Amino acid sequence: GGRWSLKGMTALVTGGTRGIGSAVVEELAELGAIIHTCSRNEAELNGCLEDWKKKGFKVSGSVCDVLSREARNKLMDIVSHTFNGNLNILINNVGTNVRKPTLDYTSEEFSLIMATNFDSVYHLCQLAHPLLKSSGMGSIVFISSVAGVVALPSGTVYAATKGAINQITKNLACEWAKDNIRSNSVAPWYIRTSLVKRLLDKEFVENVISRTPLRRVGEPKEVSSLVAFLCLPASSYITGQIISVDGGMSVNGFY
Numbered sequence: 001g002g003r004w005s006l007k008g009m010t011a012l013v014t015g016g017t018r019g020i021g022s023a024v025v026e027e028l029a030e031l032g033a034i035i036h037t038c039s040r041n042e043a044e045l046n047g048c049l050e051d052w053k054k055k056g057f058k059v060s061g062s063v064c065d066v067l068s069r070e071a072r073n074k075l076m077d078i079v080s081h082t083f084n085g086n087l088n089i090l091i092n093n094v095g096t097n098v099r100k101p102t103l104d105y106t107s108e109e110f111s112l113i114m115a116t117n118f119d120s121v122y123h124l125c126q127l128a129h130p131l132l133k134s135s136g137m138g139s140i141v142f143i144s145s146v147a148g149v150v151a152l153p154s155g156t157v158y159a160a161t162k163g164a165i166n167q168i169t170k171n172l173a174c175e176w177a178k179d180n181i182r183s184n185s186v187a188p189w190y191i192r193t194s195l196v197k198r199l200l201d202k203e204f205v206e207n208v209i210s211r212t213p214l215r216r217v218g219e220p221k222e223v224s225s226l227v228a229f230l231c232l233p234a235s236s237y238i239t240g241q242i243i244s245v246d247g248g249m250s251v252n253g254f255y
């Protein structure tokens, strides 16, 4: 190991086949971690697993829709079996959004966003707790959003789920500190992924960039680096924090 290595550590990354999740899998693998990931599309998952194998990364995967409680139970069983009951790192990455004005949400849309972004994350923390504790050194990282920190026009339901994540980040940091489990949140602004590709037309990007001091959107690798840092022994005294990766957007008064 060492302070700047994840050698021998075990990790579960939800939604690792695209975007931020995929960058996190690769970043953790490059630092020596052994990883299990999941997604809903089996063909895409298998393609990723083959790629990672070629790169020499130790990554396994299973198909799991985190929306289903039963699928989450099964996922954690597989993880426990794969890693002999020890998990060092849980990355809660899966998230979705339906972007519209508050008055337009149907109850189905409301439930889908809540269940995907918050209920599943909460339950995965519950399921992972004994494994994280048993590892002797656990770290949970939530992929939140600046939409849970400041008001953005990306939808109030999404914002509420990310706000909820930001709060449990703090609670779990305190409640599970005795088990040597740390809990932190990473809150990105616009990152170039499949989730926001539809949104990133010229006019929208120009608007986003004009509010961002660094004058560009972010790349998945610029999020995964922070996620990895929060899992390293080097960050062993950092817990309960929500850190934005936003090119300065959330501190921008009037630049």
Ligand code: NDP
Pocket: 014, 015, 016, 017, 018, 019, 020, 021, 038, 039, 040, 041, 044, 064, 065, 066, 067, 093, 094, 095, 096, 116, 143, 144, 145, 146, 187, 188, 189, 190, 191, 192, 193, 194, 195, 196
């Ligand atoms: P993408 O849509 O690009 O990737 C999502 C990944 O999660 C895919 O691998 C997808 O695979 C998987 N996934 C989605 N739904 C489920 C599900 N129900 N069960 C299992 N796997 C699932 O998303 P991003 O990388 O952009 O987003 C990742 C996280 O980052 C989210 O929590 C999002 O809210 C957050 N975020 C993103 C920002 C951005 O600008 N991109 C900004 C702020 C926060 P599959 O579809 O095959 O299941």
